[in-house]
Amino acid sequence: MVRRIDVTGTGGVRLAAWEFAEQPKARAESDPAPGVLLLHGLMGRASHWAATARWLAEKHRPVAIDQRGHGRSDKPADGPYTREAYVADAEAAVEQLGLAPVTLIGHSMGALTAWQLAAKRPDLVRALVICDMRASALGAASQREWVDWFKSWPVPFATLADVRKWFGEDDPWVERPCPARGEFFAEVMAERADGWRPVFSRRQMLTSRETWVYDAHWEELAQVDCPSLVVRGLDGELGRAEAQEMVRVLPRGQYAEVADAGHLVHYDQPEGWRTAIEPFLDGVLTP
Numbered sequence: 001m002v003r004r005i006d007v008t009g010t011g012g013v014r015l016a017a018w019e020f021a022e023q024p025k026a027r028a029e030s031d032p033a034p035g036v037l038l039l040h041g042l043m044g045r046a047s048h049w050a051a052t053a054r055w056l057a058e059k060h061r062p063v064a065i066d067q068r069g070h071g072r073s074d075k076p077a078d079g080p081y082t083r084e085a086y087v088a089d090a091e092a093a094v095e096q097l098g099l100a101p102v103t104l105i106g107h108s109m110g111a112l113t114a115w116q117l118a119a120k121r122p123d124l125v126r127a128l129v130i131c132d133m134r135a136s137a138l139g140a141a142s143q144r145e146w147v148d149w150f151k152s153w154p155v156p157f158a159t160l161a162d163v164r165k166w167f168g169e170d171d172p173w174v175e176r177p178c179p180a181r182g183e184f185f186a187e188v189m190a191e192r193a194d195g196w197r198p199v200f201s202r203r204q205m206l207t208s209r210e211t212w213v214y215d216a217h218w219e220e221l222a223q224v225d226c227p228s229l230v231v232r233g234l235d236g237e238l239g240r241a242e243a244q245e246m247v248r249v250l251p252r253g254q255y256a257e258v259a260d261a262g263h264l265v266h267y268d269q270p271e272g273w274r275t276a277i278e279p280f281l282d283g284v285l286t287p
Contacts (some may be wrong), residue, residue, distance in 0.1 A: 002050075007096050009089035011069060011080070015070035017065045017093060018046045020053035034126065034285060035099025036065035039090060041108025041133075042205055043198070045071035047187055051270045052105070055278075059285065060103070067092050067110070071188075071206045081208040086113045086119060094124050101126035103284060105277075107266060108133050108237075112212060119223035127284040128228040129277055130264050132236040135246050137216045146209060149173060150202040156195030160186050163196055180268040218249055227252045229280045233261030233268065254280060 007015040036056055038049040046064035053062040066073040068089055069081055079085065090113050094102050103126050106114035111133035118125040152172065157163045168174065168182025189196040228250045232238040234257055247253035256276040261269040 001241065002051045004061075004072075005097065007065065007093045009073075009092050011076075013068050013074045013076060013085075013089065015065050015068065015074070015089055015093065016046070017063055017097065019061070019063050020050060020057060022052060023265055031084065033059065033061040035094070035097070036060045036062045037090065037094055037097075037099055037102050037104050037114075039061060039104065039106040039110030039113050040064070040067065041106075041110050042069065042209055043070070043188055043197070043200060044107065044110070044184075045188055047071070048107075048184065048267055052266055052273070055274060056281075060281070061099070062217075063093070063097055063099060065090070066247070067113075070200055071209060075201060075204060079204070079207065081204055082211050083112075083116065086208075087116045090114070090117050091121055091124070100124045103127040103129070103281065105129040105131070106133070107131040108263065109208070109212070111205060114226070115224050116217070116220050118226055119220040121226050122228060124142075125226050127226050127281070129280070130228065130230045130246070132232055132238045132265050134238050134242060135217045135221050135249070136211045136242060141274075142213065143206070143210055143213050146206060150206070156192065156197050157189065158195050160196060163189050178268070180264060183264070184264055184267050187240075194254075221246060222249050222251070225251055227284055228253070229254045229256060229277060231256045231258065231273070231276055233258050233263060233265040236261060236263045236265060256280070 003019045005017045007017045009015045046066045049064040056062040094281045104114035111130040118128050121160045163186045164182035167185040168179050171176045190199045230243050232243045247255045258265050258269050258272040258276050267271045
């Protein structure tokens, strides 16, 4: 079962939250399932977590949100799309949905939001899973590459098949065919009068990204007191050396990697992803 719940984010922004399953039947009402908040990355949406949420629901209460500017949530023209706004939105979701003490699972930008919230509000956070997000600054060259990449998109796409083919095969950023990447982007397209276009504003995505791409985030990582798991795809954007340094900096850090996975670890290799994080989550639940 999927249930939509609206959350009020900072500044009154309406955020669409999605609870993917009912409370596990084995638990009594007086013993609610531990909450999990799933935070997608830049350009993502809550539905990208559906497969993860389904198995999480066996022991947890998983909720995913469409972050501001994404999915079915509000996309205010003037934002703000700052780090503070994204973190405050996640904080509001945890409190309004009664998820605390919550396990935060974040991918890419969502992982940064997760560890910044864990550093800011340790009282709310039970555990943290960081999926393929770097703590180092990426710099101006990286932002320019994204500007050029967005300009290369052949929008509007005539069909969803064209979306899948371009992002899965023809995109110059694709080193080898990746059907999962094509499916990932098909989920963030909507049909307009002239064809298929992204449900987000590329301008707003660049604005969101430039609020963190120029800075390193090691200091906040060091302030995370809860058990934390850093996960990388072997072919992802987070290198092994940096991931292991993140584990060292985290006061209670652990490490896992997923073979044959790129940046979209949880979406690209769902079984390997589950194998990597489920033992950590079970350990967090053990008194």
